[in-house]
Amino acid sequence: MRFHHTSRFVVLSLVLFFALAAAQSPAPQTPSRADILRGEYSLWRANNDLLSYDLDIRVNPDKKFISGKNTIRFKMLKDDTRIQLDLFANLNVDKILHGTTELKYSRELGTVFVDFPAMLKKGSVQSIEFYYSGSPKETGRFGGISYGKDPAGRHWITTACEGIGASIWWPNKDQQRDEVEHMQLHVAVPSSLTDVSNGRFVGKKDLGDGYTRYDWNISYPINNYNVSLNIGAYEHFSDRLGDLMLDYYCLPENLDKAKRQFAQAKPMLEAFQKYFGEYPFKRDGYKLIEVPYSGMEHQSAVTYGNKFANGYLERDWTGVGVSLKFDFIIIHESAHEWFGNSITAADVSDQWIHEGWATYAECVYVEAMFSREDALKYTNGYKAKVRNRQPILTKPETNQTPGQDQYFKGALFLNTLRSVVDNDQRWWKLLRDYCKRFKYQNIMNDDLVAFFNKQTGKNLTPIFDQYLRHAALPVLELKFQESDGSVTYRWKADVKEFAMPVKVGGKGRWQTIQPTTEWKTMKTDLKKADFEVATDLYYIEVSKQ
Ligand SMILES: [Zn+2]
Numbered sequence: 001m002r003f004h005h006t007s008r009f010v011v012l013s014l015v016l017f018f019a020l021a022a023a024q025s026p027a028p029q030t031p032s033r034a035d036i037l038r039g040e041y042s043l044w045r046a047n048n049d050l051l052s053y054d055l056d057i058r059v060n061p062d063k064k065f066i067s068g069k070n071t072i073r074f075k076m077l078k079d080d081t082r083i084q085l086d087l088f089a090n091l092n093v094d095k096i097l098h099g100t101t102e103l104k105y106s107r108e109l110g111t112v113f114v115d116f117p118a119m120l121k122k123g124s125v126q127s128i129e130f131y132y133s134g135s136p137k138e139t140g141r142f143g144g145i146s147y148g149k150d151p152a153g154r155h156w157i158t159t160a161c162e163g164i165g166a167s168i169w170w171p172n173k174d175q176q177r178d179e180v181e182h183m184q185l186h187v188a189v190p191s192s193l194t195d196v197s198n199g200r201f202v203g204k205k206d207l208g209d210g211y212t213r214y215d216w217n218i219s220y221p222i223n224n225y226n227v228s229l230n231i232g233a234y235e236h237f238s239d240r241l242g243d244l245m246l247d248y249y250c251l252p253e254n255l256d257k258a259k260r261q262f263a264q265a266k267p268m269l270e271a272f273q274k275y276f277g278e279y280p281f282k283r284d285g286y287k288l289i290e291v292p293y294s295g296m297e298h299q300s301a302v303t304y305g306n307k308f309a310n311g312y313l314e315r316d317w318t319g320v321g322v323s324l325k326f327d328f329i330i331i332h333e334s335a336h337e338w339f340g341n342s343i344t345a346a347d348v349s350d351q352w353i354h355e356g357w358a359t360y361a362e363c364v365y366v367e368a369m370f371s372r373e374d375a376l377k378y379t380n381g382y383k384a385k386v387r388n389r390q391p392i393l394t395k396p397e398t399n400q401t402p403g404q405d406q407y408f409k410g411a412l413f414l415n416t417l418r419s420v421v422d423n424d425q426r427w428w429k430l431l432r433d434y435c436k437r438f439k440y441q442n443i444m445n446d447d448l449v450a451f452f453n454k455q456t457g458k459n460l461t462p463i464f465d466q467y468l469r470h471a472a473l474p475v476l477e478l479k480f481q482e483s484d485g486s487v488t489y490r491w492k493a494d495v496k497e498f499a500m501p502v503k504v505g506g507k508g509r510w511q512t513i514q515p516t517t518e519w520k521t522m523k524t525d526l527k528k529a530d531f532e533v534a535t536d537l538y539y540i541e542v543s544k545q
Helices: 007-024 033-039 252-276 328-335 352-369 372-385 405-421 424-437 445-456 461-469
Strands: 048-060 065-076 080-086 092-098 104-108 111-120 125-134 144-149 155-160 182-190 200-206 211-218 230-232 235-241 244-250 286-290 302-304 475-481 486-492 502-505 511-513 520-523 541-544
Touching (some): 065 080, 092 104, 092 111, 235 252, 252 286, 252 352, 252 424, 302 328, 328 352, 352 445, 372 405, 405 461, 424 445, 445 461
Parallel strands (some): 048 182, 244 286, 286 302
Antiparallel strands (some): 048 065, 065 125, 080 111, 144 155, 182 211, 200 211, 235 244, 502 511
């Protein structure tokens, strides 16, 4: 997902950001009860493992009303009589069935504790039908659910609920650690409209009462927030990339524009497959779906609202003349298929696993499509957006989404890490191996660091820690003794054991030095003014004395 929404929201979110930064400084906010309920992997979440969802709903656009049920299958990991699910408090729980038994439940804020009359045995597979109804509210950073109209006045209903939570519109186990293995979606909508959701289109059925039901099958694990409704007067066209189905949906008036702009999807997918391995959701296909908001990485159903123009909302996103060469939303949101959807952060605290990596994938795309020079320009263009005020990682289990440094500083850090590895062949192999090793898994940053340490045979933990667990950049301190042709140098960093190689000297004559937090001395024939540091390759601060 993108941090900013529209230019109006940029101003709003900046205001909010500063308010938030002031409120959070120096100590993070104490999590509310709602944050604990949403964020904690509690006893009653950890006692079960999700297997599948079957969400069967009817959407009434005129009444802004949803009703239906989610059949939730799960395996018990220990003996217990209670599980924890989530549904926003403004939605009604109609009944919860376990076979023919109606279950008792209690609600606290957005949480529904479901109680079973008899012990569910460890290892047993259980299934409940969770019936609900109500009018989900339009709220949160991206609307959650919105009942809009397209420019021709037809209904256009979309969901984008990352952050606020999928339980804003349907009942589920609303956290990121546990995913279902597969899911079915049945969405009944007025017959003049089409629902485009995730996964493979199975079929549609005229229900004979003015509604048509659209059936979708998701044959891979999926995050709750990726599950999406896109209900509108959609036109459809399709293409293939080898044996991967590409399906495109747009408003009928935008068909020509969409055909032109969505042509960028194919070379993008080819580039990502080259660097990150095969598209992870091949059986479900790849879709781009026009929506009224900027875009979202909905798995195998990427939503698109970038005005069929290059750049981001018709602006040069990184301001260095590169981003107008491509459609930012197609590239960024699709990168999440690898980073976020296939490899998922098990807690929102470590969400840079999605956003830092998807942002870095933009840089990889630029390198693949244009040049390494453009890629460096583009990547370093992100420096203007970094704040270095809060660490990228937040406290786990407190429902605390990291600030926007997770995107831009995250990408600049990965560019730095590539320079630390300093061998492109090894770097690309590392990325491919990382995507393969954690495919369809939910991981924490520690898993990622352990993998990079093992694969490189280096202790990169202090470097990861400095960039992710601290707000400040490492500073390369240089003290010149021009009279005897030497310079002393060291890192000033929060992490005591911080040690990172860095290239110094000048373009065409870079020399790699190995500073630590202790002073070292080297000979140089360069004067202080001519002594350069490769700050395009390493995101650091330099202090010359
Ligand atoms: Zn994103």
